[in-house]
Amino acid sequence: MNLEKMMELPGAMAAFTYTDKGELQSHVLREGTELTPQVLDLLARSCVANLAIASMEARGWEAVTGQGGFQPLKGFSVVGLEWSVVVNGNCGVIVKNRDADYEAAFNALQTV
Amino acid sequence: MHIVKQLMAIPGVIAAGEYAYRGDRFSFQGALTDEFARMASILCRANTLSVNMQSEIFDSFAENCGCRPVQGWIVHGANVTVCTVGNYFAFIENREELLNDVMTIMRAKVGDIHEDLLANLYAKLGGDTKEALY
Numbered sequence: 001m002n003l004e005k006m007m008e009l010p011g012a013m014a015a016f017t018y019t020d021k022g023e024l025q026s027h028v029l030r031e032g033t034e035l036t037p038q039v040l041d042l043l044a045r046s047c048v049a050n051l052a053i054a055s056m057e058a059r060g061w062e063a064v065t066g067q068g069g070f071q072p073l074k075g076f077s078v079v080g081l082e083w084s085v086v087v088n089g090n091c092g093v094i095v096k097n098r099d100a101d102y103e104a105a106f107n108a109l110q111t112v
Numbered sequence: 113m114h115i116v117k118q119l120m121a122i123p124g125v126i127a128a129g130e131y132a133y134r135g136d137r138f139s140f141q142g143a144l145t146d147e148f149a150r151m152a153s154i155l156c157r158a159n160t161l162s163v164n165m166q167s168e169i170f171d172s173f174a175e176n177c178g179c180r181p182v183q184g185w186i187v188h189g190a191n192v193t194v195c196t197v198g199n200y201f202a203f204i205e206n207r208e209e210l211l212n213d214v215m216t217i218m219r220a221k222v223g224d225i226h227e228d229l230l231a232n233l234y235a236k237l238g239g240d241t242k243e244a245l246y
Contacts, residue, residue, distance in 0.1 A: 039174045046166045053162070054187045057155060065148050069191035077186040078163050079197070079215075081224065082178030088188075097183075097219075103211050106188050 003028045006091070009108055011099025013083060017091050018044035025090075035094065043094075047087040051076050075106045115221040116141050119202050122217075124210045126192065126203040131157055142203070156194075156201045159185060164229055183225050184218070186211070198222045199232060 006015035007028055014035050016027035022045035029035055051073065058070035075088035085094050086102065088109040095105060119128040120141045127142025131153035138153035160182070167180040184197035193204050193211055197218035204210055225232070 034174070034177060036174060039170060039177055042170060042173055046163075046170075050163070050166075050185075053159070057159075058187065058189060061151075061155075064151070067148075067192075070187075070189035072190055073187065074190060075186075075188040077188070078167075078179075078182060079184040079186070079219075080167065080179035080182055086186075100215075101212060102186060102215060103209065106211075 003091075006093045006108060009093055009095060009105055010101045011083075011096035012093055013096060014040060014094040015092070016040050016044060018048065019090065020048070022046075022048035043085055044092065046078075047076065047085065047092055050078070051087065075109055077102060077105075115200055115218065118217060118221065119214060122210070122213065124205040124207040125214065126205060127152075128200070128202040129153065130200050132199060144203070152194075152201060152203070156196050157199075160196060160199075160229070181225050181227050181229060184215075186215070198225045 003015040003026060006012060013030045013033045014027060017025045019025055024037065024041040024044045027037060027040050054076050055073050058073055062068055062070055075086060077084050077086040079097065083094050083096050084100050085092055086105040086109065088106065091109055093105055116128045116130060119125050127140055127144045129138055129140025129149055131138040138149055140149040144152065163182045163185050167182045170177060171180045184195065186193060186195045191206050193206055195202050195204065195211065195214060195218065200218060200222055202214055204214055
């Protein structure tokens, strides 16, 4: 995983990888950010949970409605007050909302 | 222009709507049946409350870390993306720049979501929703 490349995304404050269980594996924090490894660790765990829930919902939605196009999921994002976390697979990036390019972030997460 | 109407004017937006109360009071435009829109509203409300709960936990670890209150969330599917801001949702196709445009419009039109998320969701009941809730 090339976290330095993720940090080149517009407004990137942090990039991180995590295990399938949500344990923080590696991270890069922008100097001066108030985020801490402890927050990233908690965030990683919530990301695993949210991705699992979103996958379940996508699968159920497709089965119930007959509509396609959701699976396989390509990522999940939570938009906070000042920043957003964008995750897919075992990697995530936190970007400032005012600079956020969600499409670039999702695309970057496909290639790491 | 109302946010849902504005979103539906953008090519690639499949459906957009607004939900309230428990997710079973909703309005929408686009390519969803009433029943699917009802399901989508309930699903969006459940996810919104879930990520808000998570942000409160983050806040207890690192106060004012910039996450709380949650403004919305995005599920990025293979060809379709669902995005929500506050109590509005949009189903959109995965087209270049569409997600960024939709998120920019939704954030600008809905404005910052404040701490009283539940009161907002219940607002359409009328009366003093805070008193009813708390």
